[in-house]
Amino acid sequence: MPNNEIKKTDIPQVLEISDVVGEGKEQKSFFFKQSLQCRPGQFIMVWIPGLDEKPMAVSYWSRNEFAFTSKAIGKFTNALEKLKKGDKVGIRGPYGSSFSIKSNACVVGGGVGMASVSTLIDVLKNPIVINGARSKEYLIYLDRFKSKKMIVATDDGSFGRKGFVTQVLNGVLTENKKIKMVYTCGQEIMMKKVLGVCNRHNVECEASLERYMACGFGICGKCMINDKLCCVDGPIFNSKQLMSMPDFGNFAMLKSGRKVTIEEYHKIH
Ligand SMILES: Cc1cc2nc3c(=O)[nH]c(=O)nc-3n(C[C@H](O)[C@H](O)[C@H](O)COP(=O)(O)OP(=O)(O)OC[C@H]3O[C@@H](n4cnc5c(N)ncnc54)[C@H](O)[C@@H]3O)c2cc1C
Numbered sequence: 001m002p003n004n005e006i007k008k009t010d011i012p013q014v015l016e017i018s019d020v021v022g023e024g025k026e027q028k029s030f031f032f033k034q035s036l037q038c039r040p041g042q043f044i045m046v047w048i049p050g051l052d053e054k055p056m057a058v059s060y061w062s063r064n065e066f067a068f069t070s071k072a073i074g075k076f077t078n079a080l081e082k083l084k085k086g087d088k089v090g091i092r093g094p095y096g097s098s099f100s101i102k103s104n105a106c107v108v109g110g111g112v113g114m115a116s117v118s119t120l121i122d123v124l125k126n127p128i129v130i131n132g133a134r135s136k137e138y139l140i141y142l143d144r145f146k147s148k149k150m151i152v153a154t155d156d157g158s159f160g161r162k163g164f165v166t167q168v169l170n171g172v173l174t175e176n177k178k179i180k181m182v183y184t185c186g187q188e189i190m191m192k193k194v195l196g197v198c199n200r201h202n203v204e205c206e207a208s209l210e211r212y213m214a215c216g217f218g219i220c221g222k223c224m225i226n227d228k229l230c231c232v233d234g235p236i237f238n239s240k241q242l243m244s245m246p247d248f249g250n251f252a253m254l255k256s257g258r259k260v261t262i263e264e265y266h267k268i269h
Pocket residue numbers: 043054055056057058059068069070071072073074075076077078112115116209210211212213230235265266267268269
């Protein structure tokens with residue numbers, strides 16, 4: 001075992017950023033020359049001392065290197081955006097459940113949600129990838145996955161097919177009866193629609209939920225969705241679990257613990 005290997009740690013390890021790569025508008029990947037023991041879909045907690053600590057999916061993984069890809073949307077992610085090669089952050093984890101690895105799969109990523117399914121795409125055998133974003137500049141990993149069967153869609157038609165990833169998925173499942181599993185990550189409203197399409201086609205689905213999260217290991221209860229905790233029971237949930245959660249795609253908890261509609265949750269900060 002190399003002596004710089006993080007197996008799993010609850011104590012943040014201070015790591016130097018070895019590279020920063022721009023992926024799309026407001027989205028960057030932060031690389032670390034460090035080996036991390038993790039499975040597709042798991043996440044790490046990233047700590048900027050004095051500011052905050054937030055969950056990020058492991059978006060690149062190889063034996064001696066890993067990365068996460070962040071979209072600048074608020075206080076923490078805007079601070080991340082300014083970090084450069086050589087700067088340091090604290091990393092703990094990895095945490096959470098992982099995707100099952102099935103053949104005959106389709107992967108649906110919306111915007112930076114592609115980060116949570118990217119290491120899964122790396123290991124799946126010939127998946128169909130649906131990579132969507134609201135417009136061309138927000139698309140990520142186009143070069144990275146150019147050797148895959150990838151269908152690109154934008155809401156405004158500025159690149160690839162015009163329309164929502166759910167419309168593309170419906171077409172894929174109608175034409176391709178061999179697909180047995182759909183994996184997804186993106187805005188929760190999108191994932192709820194993805195689950196609806198899968199149910200209509202009788203295809204299993206696994207979704208990675210990105211709820212507000214504070215501790216990452218099941219103590220604080222901030223990421224609760226019905227009787228489940230996103231951090232330890234998830235973040236990956238299957239069709240049966242998702243259908244047993246009335247809050248999925250409908251309600252979420254704010255930092256304060258107040259429950260609001262998903263629309264309000266995304267507007268509130
Ligand atoms: C398991 C997991 C994996 C994640 N992986 C990634 C990743 O790979 N890349 C990435 O960019 N982000 C990821 N996120 C989301 C990321 O943690 C949040 O976007 C981040 O915490 C926002 O912090 P902020 O201070 O910049 O923004 P804030 O000021 O806290 O929030 C800005 C806006 O984003 C919304 N928001 C905040 N947290 C979340 C959340 N968890 N999900 C959806 N909307 C949220 C708020 O409602 C608000 O509208 C992940 C979240 C989880 C739970």
